[in-house]
Amino acid sequence: xxxAVVQMDPEFGxxxxxxxxxxxxxxxxxxxxxVLPELALSGYLFESREEAGELAQTPDDPVFEEMAAVARSExxxxxxxxxEKAGKELFNSSMLLAPDGSRSVYRKIQLFWSEKHVFSPGDxxxxxxxxxxxxxxxxxxxxxxxxxxxRSLALQGAQILCHSANLVLPYCQAALVTRCIExxxxxxxxxxxxxxxxxxxxxxxxxxxxxxxxxxDVLVRGTVDREEVLVAEIDPSLADDKSxxxxxDIFADRRTDLYRL
Amino acid sequence: xxxAVVQMDPEFGxxxxxxxxxxxxxxxxxxxxxVLPELALSGYLFESREEAGELAQTPDDPVFEEMAAVARSExxxxxxxxxEKAGKELFNSSMLLAPDGSRSVYRKIQLFWSEKHVFSPGDxxxxxxxxxxxxxxxxxxxxxxxxxxxRSLALQGAQILCHSANLVLPYCQAALVTRCIExxxxxxxxxxxxxxxxxxxxxxxxxxxxxxxxxxDVLVRGTVDREEVLVAEIDPSLADDKSxxxxxDIFADRRTDLYRL
Numbered sequence: 001x002x003x004a005v006v007q008m009d010p011e012f013g014x015x016x017x018x019x020x021x022x023x024x025x026x027x028x029x030x031x032x033x034x035v036l037p038e039l040a041l042s043g044y045l046f047e048s049r050e051e052a053g054e055l056a057q058t059p060d061d062p063v064f065e066e067m068a069a070v071a072r073s074e075x076x077x078x079x080x081x082x083x084e085k086a087g088k089e090l091f092n093s094s095m096l097l098a099p100d101g102s103r104s105v106y107r108k109i110q111l112f113w114s115e116k117h118v119f120s121p122g123d124x125x126x127x128x129x130x131x132x133x134x135x136x137x138x139x140x141x142x143x144x145x146x147x148x149x150x151r152s153l154a155l156q157g158a159q160i161l162c163h164s165a166n167l168v169l170p171y172c173q174a175a176l177v178t179r180c181i182e183x184x185x186x187x188x189x190x191x192x193x194x195x196x197x198x199x200x201x202x203x204x205x206x207x208x209x210x211x212x213x214x215x216x217d218v219l220v221r222g223t224v225d226r227e228e229v230l231v232a233e234i235d236p237s238l239a240d241d242k243s244x245x246x247x248x249d250i251f252a253d254r255r256t257d258l259y260r261l
Numbered sequence: 262x263x264x265a266v267v268q269m270d271p272e273f274g275x276x277x278x279x280x281x282x283x284x285x286x287x288x289x290x291x292x293x294x295x296v297l298p299e300l301a302l303s304g305y306l307f308e309s310r311e312e313a314g315e316l317a318q319t320p321d322d323p324v325f326e327e328m329a330a331v332a333r334s335e336x337x338x339x340x341x342x343x344x345e346k347a348g349k350e351l352f353n354s355s356m357l358l359a360p361d362g363s364r365s366v367y368r369k370i371q372l373f374w375s376e377k378h379v380f381s382p383g384d385x386x387x388x389x390x391x392x393x394x395x396x397x398x399x400x401x402x403x404x405x406x407x408x409x410x411x412r413s414l415a416l417q418g419a420q421i422l423c424h425s426a427n428l429v430l431p432y433c434q435a436a437l438v439t440r441c442i443e444x445x446x447x448x449x450x451x452x453x454x455x456x457x458x459x460x461x462x463x464x465x466x467x468x469x470x471x472x473x474x475x476x477x478d479v480l481v482r483g484t485v486d487r488e489e490v491l492v493a494e495i496d497p498s499l500a501d502d503k504s505x506x507x508x509x510d511i512f513a514d515r516r517t518d519l520y521r522l
Contacts, residue, residue, distance in 0.1 A: 109516045113506040125519040145443050145511060147408035148520040156521060169505075171442060171477050178439035181432060182406050216432050244430075245374040250406060255370045258386040260413040261522065 001133050003160065003186070004031035004231045007209040007222045009194035012043030013055060015063060022080065023066050029229045031076060032132050037192040038081035038108075038141045038166045039092065044205075045114075045198040049090065052118045056083035056090055059105050064097065071097040077132035079190075081140060081164040083119075092119045094138040094164050098131040106138035110146055114199065128156045134236035141165040144172055144179065148261075154183035155251070159239035163189040166205055173208045177216050184214040184250060185239045193225055214239050262394050264421065264447070265292035265492045268470040268483045270455035273304030276316060276324060283341065284327050290490045292337060293393050298453040299342035299369075299402045299425045300353065305466075306375075306459040310351065313379045317344035317351055320366050325358065332358040338393035340451075342401060342425040344380075353380045355399040355425050359392040367399035371407055375460065389417045395497035402426040405433055405440065409522075415444035416512070420500035424450040428467045438477050445475040445511060446500045454486055475500050 006025045010018045018041050026034050038044070041063070042055035057063055071078045077098055084093035084105065091107040092115055098104070107122030108115075126149055129136050137153030139161055144150075150161055163176065173189065180187050193207040209222040211232040219232040242251045267286050271279045279302050287295050299305070302324070303316035318324055332339045338359055345354035345366065352368040353376055359365070368383030369376075387410055390397050398414030400422055405411075411422055424437065434450065441448050454468040470483040472493040480493040503512045 109519050110514050113508045116508050121516070122519070125521055142509075145505075146515060147412065147443055148515065148517075148522060151408065152519075152521040171438070174435065175439040175442060177432070178436040181436060182408055244406075247374045247377050248403075253371050254407060254409065255382070256409075256522070258370050258383070258413075259409040260386055260417060261409060261517070 001032040001236060002030065002231055002233050003188050003211055004029050004034045004229050005188050005190040005209040005211060006034055006036045007191060007193060007207055007228050007230065008037060008040060009192060009227055010037070010040050010043045012045065012196055012198065015041045015055060019063055019066060023070060025227070025229050026070055026078065029231055030074070031231055033077045033134070033160070033188065034079070035162045035164060035188045035190040036080040037190045038164045039083060040080050040192070041082045043196060044166045045196040045201060045203060046118050047199045049118050052083050052090055053085065056085035058085050059095060059103055064095065068097045068101065071099050072101060075099045077136065079138060079162040079164060089120045090118060091122060092140060094140055094162070096129055096136065096138060104129045106140070108140040108143060110142055112142035126152050128153060128158045135159045136162050138162050141167060144176055147179070147182070150179040150183055154185050158185060159236040161185055161187040163187055165189055165191045167191045168203050168205060170206065173210055176210070177212050177218065180212045180214055181216040184242050186214060186234055186236065187212045193227065262293040262497060263291065263492055263494055264449050264472055265290050265295045265490050266449050266451040266470040266472060267295055267297045268452060268454060268468055268489050268491065269298060269301060270453060270488055271298070271301050271304050273306065273457055273459065274316060276302045280324055280327060284331060286488065286490050287331055287339065290492055291335070292492055294338045294395070294421070294449065295340070296423045296449045296451040297341040297425060298451045299427045300344060301341050302343045304457060305427045306457040306462060306464060307379050308460045310379050313344050313351055314346065317346035319346050320356060320364055325356065329358045329362065332360050333362060336360045338397065340399060340423040340425060350381045351379060352383060353401060355401055355423070357390055357397065357399060365390045367401070369401040369404060371403055373403035387413050389414060389419045396420045397423050399423050402428060405437055408440070408443070411440040411444055415446050419446060420497040422446055422448040424448055426450055426452045428452045429464050431467065434469045434471055437471070438473050438479065441473045441475055442477040445503050447475060447495055447497065448473045454488065
């Protein structure tokens with residue numbers, strides 16, 4: 001299958017423009033799975049919770065229709081980050097749009113820095129969605145630093161970690177390689193580029209979106225400062241093989257009886 | 262405190278020579294903690310379980326006396342890998358020799374490849390030893406690939422991962438950097454160099470021993486092919502600070518309620 005990570009530069013607050021840009025980038029490449037950055041529709045640095053609320057959507061919002069139409073017409077899966085409105089709460093979420101029209105949402109369970117003043121932390125375990133020829137697990141940005149997230153997804157059978165990100169720390173992309181090696185899974189990390197100067201802060205996003213193989217090989221890696229769609233042809237079933245020597249299966253070898261977690 | 266990793270090239274089967282070499286290398290540098298490679302006394306590629314048994318020691322074996330004497334006289338801690346004899350069983354173990362003469366043993370809980378035909382897997386959880394001005398956790402070689410091991414040690418308060426290794430896979434040293442970042446701990450990885458051609462196999466060990474800081478900085482990293490002692494001056498208490506932003510403590514942020522491990 002063909003996996004694409006869409007490295008884009010959302011414009012803060014312009015949901016309509018960002019959707020159009022995302023759809024245009026998706027349409028520029030043929031793939032079976034497209035992963036887009038965290039909060040790709042809204043931008044990242046909210047001045048306040050109220051502002052985030054105005055830029056948030058419910059999962060059935062019509063704003064997703066165009067992207068869902070692409071998923072249907074191309075028989076592809078699209079994973080995209082958005083600010084989710086749920087009653088009085090806001091979540092930093094990823095939406096998975098399946099070719100059959102179904103939708104699945106993951107709410108980021110570990111919030112980064114000022115996100116804690118805007119969003120509620122996710123209230124459900126990271127989960128696996130089987131569609132488009134693979135078993136997919138969503139994780140969002142800062143989730144990368146907690147090995148438990150990728151592990152939880154891999155143990156539930158995920159073959160590809162769909163990592164929507166707005167990375168700012170310098171070592172995340174390298175650490176994601178470790179996540180792949182230790183779980184023998186693929187990762188498709190869609191990071192954004194550009195800067196935001198808002199709310200008294202300046203954040204520079206690090207690009208270098210990447211697709212990584214279960215053996216740690218970086219199949220593609222983006223630039224630090226250009227919008228681009230990076231594509232790799234992969235066989236997701238390779239992630240089902242957890243052996244790394246004739247005597248070692250890294251899941252069977254786990255000593256859950258002796259960990260202190 | 263001064264931490265030293267001793268990158269040596271043990272000669273297979275010559276315990277006396279290897280002890281002398283280890284003591285000589287330890288004595289060449291002043292440090293508060295010396296970490297030596299896995300199976301530094303025996304070498305690695307055993308032809309059989311019987312052969313390993315002949316090269317194994319109990320933790321009170323007189324062969325450790327010279328190293329213990331250095332620990333006492335320098336008021337230093339020495340961590341060294343050895344084949345451990347325990348009744349009818351053999352373990353791939355690390356010995357911690359404390360300045361006060363006490364000894365602590367960690368038995369590798371996840372065995373690599375043909376080690377499974379030679380050793381029993383460790384029967385106790387990785388543990389933390391407080392001595393020499395720091396809280397130390399031992400882990401051995403292949404343990405690196407299981408994030409649960411470093412995590413278990415860090416959650417028990419370890420400030421320094423004492424990683425005795427005979428690494429052969431190409432990405433271990435980079436992955437250990439991830440272990441430090443995700444746990445905000447130091448790691449002192451003593452890897453061996455050289456080759457062993459035995460038991461129908463050839464293994465080339467990758468050197469590049471390293472000392473890594475909680476923020477992922479590689480403070481020192483060795484060559485791939487030279488015996489050397491690498492030293493870094495560190496403040497172990499930095500590992501007690503688990504914050505990475507004003508709003509994020511990576512231990513307090515863990516969502517143990519939502520992991521599926």
